[in-house]
Amino acid sequence: MSGLKLFRTVTTNSGMTEVMPRLAEIEADVQRLVEAHMETLLGVRFLASEYSTGPVHGGRIDSLGLDENGSPVIVEYKRGVDAGVINQGLFYLAWLMDHRAEFEHLVRDRLGVTAASQVLWSGPRLICIAGDFTRYDVHAVREHRRSIDLVRYRLFGSDLLGLETVASVSGGMQMARRVRGRTVARVADAQHASMVELAGAVDEALLGLGDGVHRVERKQYRAYQRLRNFACLCPPQRSKLLVYLKVDPKDVHLVPGFTRDVSGLGHHGTGDLEVQLRTARDVERAQDLFRASYAAA
Template identity: 90%
Template sequence: MSGLKLFRTDTTNSGMTEVMPRLAEIEADVQALVEAHMETLLGVRFLASEYSTGPAHGGRIDSLGLDENGSPVIIEYKRGTDAGVINQGLFYLAWLMDHRAEFEHLVRDRLGVTAASQVLWSGPRLICIAGDFTRYDVHAVREHRRSIDLVRYRLFGRDLLGLETVASVSGGVQVARRARRQAVAQSAADAQGAAMRELAGAVDEVLLGLGDGVNRVERKTYRAYQRLRNFACLCPPQRSKLLVYLKVDPKNVDLVPGFTRDVSGLGHHGTGDLEVQLRTLRDVERAQDLFRASYAAA
């Protein structure tokens, strides 16, 4: 991966051995590895491999999936660097938008009626996984009005896989800027009190400001903040508090009653096993290390 060096410690000789990165032998090896562990690697539930778009369209989508927020996902793979991967993916994304009923039927068959009824068509995604991308690729995805993730892979040794998000855009604009404007407009229309509006705006600003390429996905029951996967879900304000769910293992956190709670195994909106309860701006400051930890793990 770009700039990353991986070393294996030798406890016997107190030395270090560099684990050299490599590309897969063939593209299909990358595809098979990702499809077998798609939910762990990408936060996407696997639906189909080499999905035919029919004789009229004349193509096969490498992988189809559904992400944590119900958005349809197309994944295209290339062993090395290939300028055609983005255009190829966009070609299939256009087909998908014209065949929504077919996709929902596939979701119903694989994941059930409930999942099919909750497909979020406002934000279909394209994930391109390749050995590398050029600066022209990164520029190109920012010019499209689609949600596109460019992910660089490397294999290390016999049993290590590295994934690096090179670019992540939503709608072809600077997502953080647009999301901030949306947050202000939504907050102004919100019927909650001024304190809750201020609190929600502060949380939104902090989560969007954690790094480049943070996408914001609106669902009826929560707002997800996403890199390649969700790292935070913000629920609508309650009377006196906000609930944020993070992808942080509660076992690694000193839980504080009234502030943090282990909700693994408990039903709740959004994704994440750590619930953070926010009542004041000071709580937002207290939670920033947890926000960063969840962002880093996404």
């Protein structure tokens, strides 16, 4: 990892020993590890490995998945540095956009009819996981109008995996999705102008947490993600906003009317902690919770 050093505390005179980072012996080792824990690591539900694109196209997609917002995801792996990983991934992404029915059939088989009916084709994603990337790779992804994440991996010792986002672009995912001819913001404006202003303040706060934050517009919510969702903002109600965060409610002092444990309860978006916002002061009070959720994503 770039600039990261990891140490193990020991009871010797030296006090600590450094755990040296290493690359996998073969690319398939990285692929197997990520596929086995894809939802935990990337927020992506695993669909298929080494998926054939057919004899005409003549390729195999390393991993196919569906993220928390219903966006199709292609994951490509390289053991070290490979200048072709981005172009290879974009090649497969173009194939995927031309074979939507085939992908939806796969989702239906693996995850059910509901998931297949909610695939979000406005924001397909490519995640490239490799030992490292060059500055030319970073520049290249910023020139594309696709959602691409470059993720550097390192193995530490026998049981630690580190992932670091090197570059992230959102492509078309920041464009507002239309709802019955109106955007979510316009619907909210009709409900209550002050809530629209408050939603703008929340949007600014969440986008300002760091680089590589993407907005994903769905009918029922707006998601904010790095590799995974860390916040979901629902359309404004008459007198409050609801934000769902990836924070364990057990680690939070819950305040009635402000924070609520919704683990196990159905709601739009993702996250087990519900934050209720009514005023600008509430947004300020929620900043530490926003940061904690962002750091965990």
